[in-house]
Amino acid sequence: MTFHFIQNMGGGLIFFFMIFGLIYTILWIYCLVDIIRSEYKDANMKLIWLIIILFAQVIGPIIYLILGKSTKTS
Structure with missing residues (x-):
């Protein structure tokens, strides 16, 4: 029922952005806690x-995941 409502509002694009936003928020919180x-x-x-x-909201967590391990102590 809810999925049909979302499709009627603009297709799966809204649903995609909701899922992407949730995944990005989880990644951002993980990076902050790890730091x-x-x-x-x-x-x-x-x-x-x-x-x-x-301050680099979009690419900050990705840069941290790629380059952050080299700056940590073992």
Whole structure:
């Protein structure tokens, strides 16, 4: 019933954006929690990563997942 209502409002595009937004929000929260819990080689890296995640909303979490592991202590 609900899915038919969404299709009538504009097709599956609204549903796609809702799912994409939910996945992105989960990724963003995961990255923030990981930054807060992790120890870094340089003490300022935690602050730098937090600024990147907060101000580069679209690509910040993706950049962190790709480059963030190299700045952490083992």
